[in-house]
Amino acid sequence: MAKEKKLVESITSREEDFAQWYTDVVREAKLCDYSGVKGCLNYLPNGYAIWENIQADLDRRFKETGVQNVYLPVLIPESLLQREKDHIEGFAPEVAWVTHGGLEPLQERFCIRPTSETLFCDHWSKTVQSHRDLPKVWNQWCSVLRWEKTTRPFLRSREFLWQEGHTIHATYEEAEERTITMLNVYKDFVQDDLAIPLVTGRKTESEKFAGAQDTYTIEALMHDGKALQSGTSHFFGNTFADAFDIKYADKNNELHSVYETSWGLSTRIIGAIIMVHGDDSGLVLPPRIAPIQTRVIPVAQHKEGVLDKATELMNSLKAAGYRVGIDDSDKGPGWKFSEQEMLGIPTRIEIGPKDIENNQVVVVRRDTREKIIVSMDEIETKLGDILETIQKDMFDRAKAFLDSHISSATTIEEMNEKFNTNRGFIKAMWCGEEACEEEIKAATGGATSRCIPEEQECLSDKCVFCGKPAKHMVYWGKAY
Amino acid sequence: MAKEKKLVESITSREEDFAQWYTDVVREAKLCDYSGVKGCLNYLPNGYAIWENIQADLDRRFKETGVQNVYLPVLIPESLLQREKDHIEGFAPEVAWVTHGGLEPLQERFCIRPTSETLFCDHWSKTVQSHRDLPKVWNQWCSVLRWEKTTRPFLRSREFLWQEGHTIHATYEEAEERTITMLNVYKDFVQDDLAIPLVTGRKTESEKFAGAQDTYTIEALMHDGKALQSGTSHFFGNTFADAFDIKYADKNNELHSVYETSWGLSTRIIGAIIMVHGDDSGLVLPPRIAPIQTRVIPVAQHKEGVLDKATELMNSLKAAGYRVGIDDSDKGPGWKFSEQEMLGIPTRIEIGPKDIENNQVVVVRRDTREKIIVSMDEIETKLGDILETIQKDMFDRAKAFLDSHISSATTIEEMNEKFNTNRGFIKAMWCGEEACEEEIKAATGGATSRCIPEEQECLSDKCVFCGKPAKHMVYWGKAY
Numbered sequence: 001m002a003k004e005k006k007l008v009e010s011i012t013s014r015e016e017d018f019a020q021w022y023t024d025v026v027r028e029a030k031l032c033d034y035s036g037v038k039g040c041l042n043y044l045p046n047g048y049a050i051w052e053n054i055q056a057d058l059d060r061r062f063k064e065t066g067v068q069n070v071y072l073p074v075l076i077p078e079s080l081l082q083r084e085k086d087h088i089e090g091f092a093p094e095v096a097w098v099t100h101g102g103l104e105p106l107q108e109r110f111c112i113r114p115t116s117e118t119l120f121c122d123h124w125s126k127t128v129q130s131h132r133d134l135p136k137v138w139n140q141w142c143s144v145l146r147w148e149k150t151t152r153p154f155l156r157s158r159e160f161l162w163q164e165g166h167t168i169h170a171t172y173e174e175a176e177e178r179t180i181t182m183l184n185v186y187k188d189f190v191q192d193d194l195a196i197p198l199v200t201g202r203k204t205e206s207e208k209f210a211g212a213q214d215t216y217t218i219e220a221l222m223h224d225g226k227a228l229q230s231g232t233s234h235f236f237g238n239t240f241a242d243a244f245d246i247k248y249a250d251k252n253n254e255l256h257s258v259y260e261t262s263w264g265l266s267t268r269i270i271g272a273i274i275m276v277h278g279d280d281s282g283l284v285l286p287p288r289i290a291p292i293q294t295r296v297i298p299v300a301q302h303k304e305g306v307l308d309k310a311t312e313l314m315n316s317l318k319a320a321g322y323r324v325g326i327d328d329s330d331k332g333p334g335w336k337f338s339e340q341e342m343l344g345i346p347t348r349i350e351i352g353p354k355d356i357e358n359n360q361v362v363v364v365r366r367d368t369r370e371k372i373i374v375s376m377d378e379i380e381t382k383l384g385d386i387l388e389t390i391q392k393d394m395f396d397r398a399k400a401f402l403d404s405h406i407s408s409a410t411t412i413e414e415m416n417e418k419f420n421t422n423r424g425f426i427k428a429m430w431c432g433e434e435a436c437e438e439e440i441k442a443a444t445g446g447a448t449s450r451c452i453p454e455e456q457e458c459l460s461d462k463c464v465f466c467g468k469p470a471k472h473m474v475y476w477g478k479a480y
Numbered sequence: 481m482a483k484e485k486k487l488v489e490s491i492t493s494r495e496e497d498f499a500q501w502y503t504d505v506v507r508e509a510k511l512c513d514y515s516g517v518k519g520c521l522n523y524l525p526n527g528y529a530i531w532e533n534i535q536a537d538l539d540r541r542f543k544e545t546g547v548q549n550v551y552l553p554v555l556i557p558e559s560l561l562q563r564e565k566d567h568i569e570g571f572a573p574e575v576a577w578v579t580h581g582g583l584e585p586l587q588e589r590f591c592i593r594p595t596s597e598t599l600f601c602d603h604w605s606k607t608v609q610s611h612r613d614l615p616k617v618w619n620q621w622c623s624v625l626r627w628e629k630t631t632r633p634f635l636r637s638r639e640f641l642w643q644e645g646h647t648i649h650a651t652y653e654e655a656e657e658r659t660i661t662m663l664n665v666y667k668d669f670v671q672d673d674l675a676i677p678l679v680t681g682r683k684t685e686s687e688k689f690a691g692a693q694d695t696y697t698i699e700a701l702m703h704d705g706k707a708l709q710s711g712t713s714h715f716f717g718n719t720f721a722d723a724f725d726i727k728y729a730d731k732n733n734e735l736h737s738v739y740e741t742s743w744g745l746s747t748r749i750i751g752a753i754i755m756v757h758g759d760d761s762g763l764v765l766p767p768r769i770a771p772i773q774t775r776v777i778p779v780a781q782h783k784e785g786v787l788d789k790a791t792e793l794m795n796s797l798k799a800a801g802y803r804v805g806i807d808d809s810d811k812g813p814g815w816k817f818s819e820q821e822m823l824g825i826p827t828r829i830e831i832g833p834k835d836i837e838n839n840q841v842v843v844v845r846r847d848t849r850e851k852i853i854v855s856m857d858e859i860e861t862k863l864g865d866i867l868e869t870i871q872k873d874m875f876d877r878a879k880a881f882l883d884s885h886i887s888s889a890t891t892i893e894e895m896n897e898k899f900n901t902n903r904g905f906i907k908a909m910w911c912g913e914e915a916c917e918e919e920i921k922a923a924t925g926g927a928t929s930r931c932i933p934e935e936q937e938c939l940s941d942k943c944v945f946c947g948k949p950a951k952h953m954v955y956w957g958k959a960y
Contacts, residue, residue: 034551035552036557036599042552045548048549048551072522073517074520077516093582096582099578100576102627119515119516
């Protein structure tokens with residue numbers, strides 16, 4: 001019992017200190033730790049396995065929309081990064097510079113990619129000639145580096161893993177459609193596979209990507225009421241095409257600039273999974289993305305036949321296509337249960353002498369701790385049903401939490417009060433002025449515009465802060 | 481017809497200029513091209529798709545042996561790289577150095593990883609305590625950077641993609657076994673999935689990895705008779721464990737150093753696929769690794785029903801689990817055939833009005849150009865048989881080539897003559913002295929020891945060069 005306690009007690013409760021709870025869960029579930037390079041993470045097996053499942057699911061969704069994967073260099077020449085004015089202004093302060101190759105100084109500095117628009121554009125400017133070369137719908141899975149001052153596991157680190165998609169098209173409409181298609185791929189993936197409900201929309205001028213004409217975002221709400229930008233899709237118009245001179249000849253041999261998009265989702269999303277679903281016992285992983293969906297735990301495993309039966313069960317579940325583990329270590333059942341809960345494995349299957357006698361097992365749900373007695377003959381199909389139910393219930397609970405943490409305000413005082421009492425997202429009207437956005441941030445102690453949703457409501461005719469005519473309804477939030 | 485010619489004529493023949501043929505194939509099949517960063521490649525969709533299939537197959541094989549994936553940082557602090565003496569000596573001349581983060585100079589330089597032994601060891605030195613923490617059998621898929629002076633697509637580039645596995649174990653025997661296990665995983669993968677026959681064995685002192693106690697290698701033979709080191713597995717003993725102070729407490733609470741291994745295979749293997757299987761019409765891809773296994777080519781597609789039937793065929797083959805494409809462009813059939821051949825797609829399926837009338841299709845093998853008439857009703861199963869036959873035949877042909885290019889020599893004159901007439905690998909006895917190895921290299925115009933095979937033969941009692949007593953039979957070759 002001492003050991004059991006130790007495992008759970010090593011996690012601070014969410015209500016006591018959410019930030020500490022987060023750090024404790026990341027550490028105890030062995031998802032990642034800090035490396036010897038300040039601000040850079042080691043992604044450990046338990047954390048990386050989640051990322052591998054995210055990659056597999058998302059990559060499949062990408063390819064269904066015609067995406068092709070590529071890999072472009074980790075280094076960008078300084079002159080190339082400088083080609084697009086807004087882009088270099090946005091990224092120059094936070095890139096790492098390579099100045100020496102081998103024993104010799106370089107003639108030109110290279111930065112480690114913070115994002116790769118410039119490299120894709122450079123390639124296309126040299127290879128795209130005709131409308132027959134279009135569209136290009138490319139993506140790469142890689143890491144990028146941004147020299148952040150303060151870092152937190154998954155949420156903000158100097159190096160992080162992501163995918164970055166880059167596309168060019170013959171027409172404005174086609175590029176715009178791709179931007180929205182990818183936003184929807186992210187939305188479907190995050191809602192369906194990660195069970196995280198979202199608020200989505202367009203970013204304001206001040207919040208959009210360096211060099212973009214429009215940035216679309218998916219925004220999730222963490223258990224502490226803070227927002228997390230979880231994926232973005234950018235429409236560039238001709239900005240980069242013009243900066244890099246990417247032109248194609250149409251059927252009449254007339255030259256036109258291409259239209260470009262880019263879109264990315266990173267390991268940051270693992271932070272969202274932790275902070276949306278986790279509880280005071282640790283991680284709670286959605287079944288569709290969990291590296292292990294069930295762990296078989298033999299009870300009284302020293303008794304004859306128990307271990308054999310447990311192993312047999314594991315093998316039959318594996319053969320049926322489940323991702324299964326077994327804990328046949330010499331630790332006590334209580335410790336084993338705690339560990340399975342800490343790791344967020346969606347179910348455990350307890351099997352002891354009594355169960356074997358009754359030709360049954362006990363399935364315990366991680367999310368609700370409900371115990372479900374299942375006949376051994378039915379476990380192969382029933383487990384699938386239980387996992388699907390967990391997936392659905394996790395989404396529904398998170399959706400109820402999100403809905404109850406969206407409120408609206410027509411004055412800045414009301415906005416402040418809602419942030420204090422109800423946290424979450426606040427809908428409020430906005431005049432469209434950047435200066436006003438800054439004022440709202442100052443007046444609320446840090447609330448930023450999260451997005452302008454497609455479905456607009458008219459909460460008032462006036463801007464929540466300055467009282468001038470309102471242009472948009474905006475979701476505001478305090479964000480990670 | 482002009483266009484058809486153009487496509488094939490853009491490739492130099494192998495006999496005329498093998499190096500130029502290689503460059504032409506890489507370019508025309510759009511596998512990769514050089515980026516704006518000297519010596520760094522853009523891996524384009526056709527090339528990267530091959531790598532994705534390699535990753536999927538190899539990763540599955542890794543996991544069957546208990547490997548877990550992780551991701552460690554792209555940067556290594558200089559002090560960490562210096563911890564193991566031989567290792568830093570081997571890599572210092574060829575790493576790229578990061579000296580600035582954002583706008584400020586760094587207190588300590590970081591290099592971009594040329595390989596990650598030091599990072600894995602640093603992590604383990606902080607986290608491994610007990611025998612319960614062992615073994616660790618980890619791997620990462622990433623890119624590494626080595627500041628090479630001369631580069632060639634896939635074969636040698638400054639940045640390349642690879643996997644690097646790193647493991648630590650409680651005992652010498654277990655680590656040694658892991659080294660051999662991974663060598664065999666590579667061997668099985670390359671022979672079974674890439675249809676490339678191999679010579680395998682241990683490296684000599686001068687050829688082994690910086691810091692390793694033993695390096696094992698798989699060596700393939702290219703069509704021009706040159707050897708290509710295609711994957712290596714290293715046994716470190718305690719070298720790194722001692723340099724990084726990685727110790728574990730055994731059951732009696734006594735401290736011991738761990739034993740370490742590492743093993744890697746890179747995008748270089750794509751170069752081997754090209755140079756073992758390719759011909760004067762372009763790439764020839766083994767069916768198991770080919771991104772597209774068959775391309776449906778409608779003949780006289782303007783005739784009613786042809787395009788519909790071709791599309792229907794493609795869809796049914798896709799549903800049956802094949803990787804299928806279709807060329808329904810407005811190019812002529814001749815051009816389409818040439819392109820499919822250039823890309824190395826293992827089969828094409830020609831379907832025209834006559835075929836439809838006869839309820840049949842014509843399958844054409846890329847490797848032999850054999851035309852096989854298959855009933856439409858049987859194509860779903862027959863195509864699988866044809867692909868398996870191609871896979872087997874490709875291996876058998878490459879094996880016959882390899883076998884006919886292994887000869888033996890007992891004098892340096894004989895060795896030279898064989899290199900001139902028969903190229904390939906030459907088996908010869910060696911005294912075990914590094915100096916002698918250098919002399920052989922000089923005397924043969926560049927032949928190096930490729931490996932000491934496990935199965936030794938006694939060709940002579942004396943070293944092929946110095947005449948001193950022979951210690952090992954060695955495979956010698958001129959290598960990429």
